[in-house]
Amino acid sequence: MPFAGVDIGSTMTKAVIVDGQGIMMASVIGPTGAEHRHLALVVMDETTKKAGIRFEQLDFIVATGYGRINVPFADKQITEITCHSRSVRTLFPTARIIIDIGGQDSKGIKLDAQGKVTNFVMNDKCAAGTGRFLEVIAETLGIKLTEMGELSLKAKDFVRISNICTVFAEHEVTTRLTEGATIPEIVAGLHEAFAGRVVNMVRSLGIEKDVVVTGGGAMNIGLIKAVEEKVGFRLLVPPEPLLTGALGAAFMGKDLLARGVTPERERRLEGVTFFK
Amino acid sequence: MSDDQEYYAGLDIGSAFIKAVLIHQKKIVAYEMFSSGGRYKEIARRVLDQVLTKGHVSLDKLSGIVVTGIGAESAPFQARQFSDISCQAAGCRSLFPSARIVIDIGGQFTRAIKLTAQGRVANFLMSEKCATGSGRFLQVIARILRIKIEDIAPLSLKSQKPVEFSTNCAVFAESETISRIAEGAHMEDILAGVHRALAAKVAVLVKGLKMEKDVVLTGGGSEDVGLVSAVSEALGVDVLIPEQPRLTAALGAAILAKEEKAKTR
Numbered sequence: 001m002p003f004a005g006v007d008i009g010s011t012m013t014k015a016v017i018v019d020g021q022g023i024m025m026a027s028v029i030g031p032t033g034a035e036h037r038h039l040a041l042v043v044m045d046e047t048t049k050k051a052g053i054r055f056e057q058l059d060f061i062v063a064t065g066y067g068r069i070n071v072p073f074a075d076k077q078i079t080e081i082t083c084h085s086r087s088v089r090t091l092f093p094t095a096r097i098i099i100d101i102g103g104q105d106s107k108g109i110k111l112d113a114q115g116k117v118t119n120f121v122m123n124d125k126c127a128a129g130t131g132r133f134l135e136v137i138a139e140t141l142g143i144k145l146t147e148m149g150e151l152s153l154k155a156k157d158f159v160r161i162s163n164i165c166t167v168f169a170e171h172e173v174t175t176r177l178t179e180g181a182t183i184p185e186i187v188a189g190l191h192e193a194f195a196g197r198v199v200n201m202v203r204s205l206g207i208e209k210d211v212v213v214t215g216g217g218a219m220n221i222g223l224i225k226a227v228e229e230k231v232g233f234r235l236l237v238p239p240e241p242l243l244t245g246a247l248g249a250a251f252m253g254k255d256l257l258a259r260g261v262t263p264e265r266e267r268r269l270e271g272v273t274f275f276k
Numbered sequence: 277m278s279d280d281q282e283y284y285a286g287l288d289i290g291s292a293f294i295k296a297v298l299i300h301q302k303k304i305v306a307y308e309m310f311s312s313g314g315r316y317k318e319i320a321r322r323v324l325d326q327v328l329t330k331g332h333v334s335l336d337k338l339s340g341i342v343v344t345g346i347g348a349e350s351a352p353f354q355a356r357q358f359s360d361i362s363c364q365a366a367g368c369r370s371l372f373p374s375a376r377i378v379i380d381i382g383g384q385f386t387r388a389i390k391l392t393a394q395g396r397v398a399n400f401l402m403s404e405k406c407a408t409g410s411g412r413f414l415q416v417i418a419r420i421l422r423i424k425i426e427d428i429a430p431l432s433l434k435s436q437k438p439v440e441f442s443t444n445c446a447v448f449a450e451s452e453t454i455s456r457i458a459e460g461a462h463m464e465d466i467l468a469g470v471h472r473a474l475a476a477k478v479a480v481l482v483k484g485l486k487m488e489k490d491v492v493l494t495g496g497g498s499e500d501v502g503l504v505s506a507v508s509e510a511l512g513v514d515v516l517i518p519e520q521p522r523l524t525a526a527l528g529a530a531i532l533a534k535e536e537k538a539k540t541r
Contacts, residue, residue, distance in 0.1 A: 104448065125443070125444055125445060126406070126444070126445045126448075127445050127447035127448055132447055132448070133447075136447060163405060164405065164406075165405055165406045165407050165446075166407075166445075166446075166447045167407035167412055167416055167446050167447060168384065168405060168407060168412070175314055178314065
């Protein structure tokens with residue numbers, strides 16, 4: 001009994017297929033983007049192939065993420081808040097806070113002892129505190145986003161970045177470079193500023209152990225360390241942080257079927273335009 | 277020394293430009309402006325030297341000098357400092373005695389200053405340090421559209437249907453611009469949309485001070501006629517623009533230097 005979850009994020013599209021026991025059979029990650037108009041379909045197709053099943057065999061398909069309404073072949077759309085908390089409940093039953101750092105937004109989710117969502121906060125208004133902040137500045141520094149974490153660990157100290165605004169921080173970074181700061185020190189400073197922004201956002205929820213970090217931001221070891229410094233304890237990170245939403249979506253489909261909900265309408269396996 | 281021999285200088289060390297104004301008998305005799313390039317001390321010295329040379333005055337013959345701006349601490353000499361708010365107010369009220377609101381749209385901030393009927397600063401508000409609240413927003417979008425800053429205004433005036441941005445962040449607006457262009461939006465509509473978004477932020481600041489006429493617009497932003505018309509539309513009044521809108525704070529600094537001197541007599 002396979003179940004699929006498709007998570008269309010602002011930057012990446014992710015798909016996961018799990019079996020009847022909830023064990024992951026396959027996953028695929030591809031970039032979202034205006035030019036990837038048929039991506040949901042392509043990613044789904046690839047994932048079924050990897051799992052060695054046919055699309056028709058899927059018992060339930062749940063779409064999540066900000067582009068979830070653009071998955072015409074999904075049986076149900078569920079918010080990423082619900083899907084994230086669903087997979088975290090399985091992966092880390094002790095979790096009380098989820099910090100999801102995405103490409104163009106970040107979220108804080110509060111869970112009760114049963115793993116239910118009690119509150120959440122979100123920033124999608126300002127690039128600061130989202131993956132976009134690091135992406136923009138990585139480009140300015142001529143380094144790869146994916147190497148920032150390791151790079152920052154080489155710094156003994158960090159350079160304080162006083163600007164919250166990404167545009168102004170970009171300028172500040174070049175000024176610090178001309179003053180002789182090293183790239184690792186600057187990147188460590190960026191992580192420190194980023195962590196401050198994220199922790200401030202989540203503070204209103206009441207920071208409580210355990211804290212799980214998901215999304216692309218969780219793959220940045222330097223950022224994780226900076227957040228740990230701010231909160232004063234170790235954070236939990238799933239083995240594949242990018243897949244948290246898609247995995248939760250697949251679990252939700254499994255839960256729904258177990259409760260007797262069956263997919264209603266016929267699935268249309270076709271590509272869609274994300275951006276109208 | 278008699279009044280007709282007195283010269284006063286004002287130096288405004290801003291984040292992007294350093295400006296100096298030399299006044300004599302209430303008249304501007306010389307002014308100068310250079311890009312700071314992050315080298316405040318060196319450029320500040322050069323700007324001042326230039327303005328003194330132009331005015332045929334030596335530094336030790338100056339009756340007074342006041343320094344203002346974000347980099348005032350980097351002044352290459354000992355001088356009295358005044359806040360840029362005070363200087364902006366002094367400069368604008370000398371040019372427009374009827375001014376009650378002064379809006380300064382700079383490269384990093386937008387400030388709105390309320391003046392009393394006597395021309396004193398009653399209150400002021402500053403935008404958050406966010407690129408969408410300043411001229412920087414236009415620079416970011418101009419860069420992505422590959423057009424020059426000076427081409428923004430004439431282009432934007434051709435707009436028939438200004439774009440309404442779904443975001444309040446310059447970084448996100450940059451990507452939105454790309455998708456809007458891909459969807460067929462015209463460049464002029466994007467620029468007019470940026471003007472409107474910026475004007476809306478200005479209007480919020482002015483509302484916080486309670487709108488009163490006349491309104492003076494200064495800073496680099498006031499050199500953009502598209503932005504000026506968007507601001508005047510957002511406020512519902514015509515706005516006054518100084519001839520040299522980037523120099524008003526430096527002018528105010530020179531005026532305050534003169535006033536300070538008068539106090540000591």
